[in-house]
Amino acid sequence: xxxxxxxxxxxxxxxxxxxxxxxxxxxNSLDRAGPEEISFYFDKRYIENLKDTKxxxxxxxxxxxxxxxxxxxxxxxxxxxxxxxxFFAPPVPTYxxxxxxxYIHKKCFIGKNVSVYPMAYVGEGAVIGDDVILFPGVxxxxxxxxxxxxxxYPHVAILQDCVIGDNVIIHGGTVIGSDGFGFVKxxxxxxxxxxxxxxxxxxxxxxxANNTIDRAALGKTWIKRGVKTDNGVHIGHxxxxxxxxxxVAQAAISGSVHIGREVILGGQVAVSDxxxxxxxxxxxxxxxxxxxxxxxxxxxxTPTMPHRLWLKTSGLVRKLPQMNEHIRHLERRxxxxxxxxxxxxxx
Numbered sequence: 569x570x571x572x573x574x575x576x577x578x579x580x581x582x583x584x585x586x587x588x589x590x591x592x593x594x595x596n597s598l599d600r601a602g603p604e605e606i607s608f609y610f611d612k613r614y615i616e617n618l619k620d621t622k623x624x625x626x627x628x629x630x631x632x633x634x635x636x637x638x639x640x641x642x643x644x645x646x647x648x649x650x651x652x653x654x655f656f657a658p659p660v661p662t663y664x665x666x667x668x669x670x671y672i673h674k675k676c677f678i679g680k681n682v683s684v685y686p687m688a689y690v691g692e693g694a695v696i697g698d699d700v701i702l703f704p705g706v707x708x709x710x711x712x713x714x715x716x717x718x719x720x721y722p723h724v725a726i727l728q729d730c731v732i733g734d735n736v737i738i739h740g741g742t743v744i745g746s747d748g749f750g751f752v753k754x755x756x757x758x759x760x761x762x763x764x765x766x767x768x769x770x771x772x773x774x775x776x777a778n779n780t781i782d783r784a785a786l787g788k789t790w791i792k793r794g795v796k797t798d799n800g801v802h803i804g805h806x807x808x809x810x811x812x813x814x815x816v817a818q819a820a821i822s823g824s825v826h827i828g829r830e831v832i833l834g835g836q837v838a839v840s841d842x843x844x845x846x847x848x849x850x851x852x853x854x855x856x857x858x859x860x861x862x863x864x865x866x867x868x869x870t871p872t873m874p875h876r877l878w879l880k881t882s883g884l885v886r887k888l889p890q891m892n893e894h895i896r897h898l899e900r901r902x903x904x905x906x907x908x909x910x911x912x913x914x915x
Contacts, residue, residue, distance in 0.1 A: 569593065571655075573625050576606065577640045579655070580648040585631050586638030590624055595649075595656045598623060606652065609635070610645035627652070660719050662701055670702075679716065697734070709745070715771065727783070733771035739799070741778040744769070748782040748789075748805025748823060761785060763805060770794075776801060776817070785823075798835070810847065828863065852878065 574588035593604040598614055601607040601623035608627040609618050618626075618634050625638040629645045642648040662683040666672055669686035676690050679698035684690065688702045691709045697716035702708065705723040712726050715734035720726070724738050727745030738744070750761035765784025769791045775781070776799040783789060784806045791809050798817035803809070807821050810829035815821075819833045822841035827833075831845055834853035839845070844860040851857060852868030852875060861867055869878040884891075 570604075573606070573638055573640070576652060580627070580640065580642055580651050582627070582640035582642040582648060584638060584640055586625070588638070590638050592624060595653050596623070598626075606640075608645055608649040610649075660701055673710075691728070703740075721777075730767040730769075730783070732769050733773065733793070735772050736769055737774040739775060739777040739779075742775050742780070744775075744779075744781045745783045746780060748785050750785050750805065750823075765789070765806070767791070779803070782807075782823075792829070804841070816853070834868075850875075 570591040570593055572588065573584060573590045573592055576592060577584045577588070591604065592606045596602070596605045596607055598607045598609060598617035598621040601621055603622060603624045605623055606625045606627065607621060607623035609632065610629055615634070618632065621635070623637065625640065626635055627640050627642060627645050627648050629642065631639060631641055640648070663685045666678060666682065666684035667686040670684045670688040670690070672678065672684065672690045673692040673694065675692050676694040676696070678696045679700065681699045682696055683701040685702060685704040687704045688706045689708060690696065691712065693711040694708050695713045696708070697714055697718065699717045700714055701719045703720060703722040706720050707725040708714065709726060709728035709730070711729045712732070714732045715736065717735040718732055720738045721740040723741050725743045726732065730745040745767045747763040750763060751758040752761060753759070763783050763785050765787045767781050767783050767789045770793040772793055773791055773795045775797050778799055779797055779801045781789060781791065781803045782805040787806060789803065789805055789807050791803070792811045794812040795809050797815040800818045801815050802820045804821055804823035804825070806824045807827070809815070809827045810831065812829055813827055813831040815833045816835040818835055819837045821839045824842045825839050825845070827845045828847035828849065830848045832850045834851055834855065836854045837851050837857065839857040843857060846861060846863030846865065848864050849861045850866045851861070851872065855868050855872050856870030858871045861872065866875040867873060868875045869881065873881070
């Protein structure tokens, strides 16, 4: 497939500098792109790659004199790159119809153009919407509902009664609807609290590989529209995550936490149970959240504190041994001075 550069510029509302008829066959990074590929530049760390690139054209935020070929100038190069990459990305592979090697319960509903790969399982009462793709090893439990256009990659388990919206992407190894971690002590014995709720995942959510999303004890664990999670994320029972929130790798969210919309949780963040995190809050990586966070706050550290204060605090940590030695020295000098003054008074 060959696309004139002018057509690409139209897709992304860009202004062309140079030949608009250059033909583009694909997209690649600056250091790997060839003469028939378009690349992108929006980070000064890659300026040397820009100087040496063999790309046929580039996407930039403003005209760059270091590149002598055609350029498309846009307001947001990162967003423009994502939009162009979508066009050139290979489609998700499909399987023609439900495989005879898959288990599909007779009392379930399968929509139009559904791909069910070999070794997938679809339980009783499940509803699978149009254009869904279930890869090998996917388990869809009884009464699960999956909306249209959703893609579920290998070895995902969606347990009974959970609800998945339209155009959701779930990457391999994720488990949705495992029991929430609920126990009560009877002497030394941990008595399990039955987890009889469900998980609801709304439209346009993307879940990374090896996520675990626990079903609610009662009611539902709810992941709202447009949420994106990275790999290795844990979401406890009865958690609610608001629209367009981003949760980065290895974050762990304890039970009954309510997270607002457009929140960003950095990698390895741990959130204690029953807290509230306000809309558009940002939590730095490896932070421990022990109390609720207000709307728009930017915090970091364990326990969390305002991000600027955390930066100052973490900078002081390395100086603590030197400061300690200095304080000890001052203490010795004070004692010597007190002894001298006492001696003067006595004389």
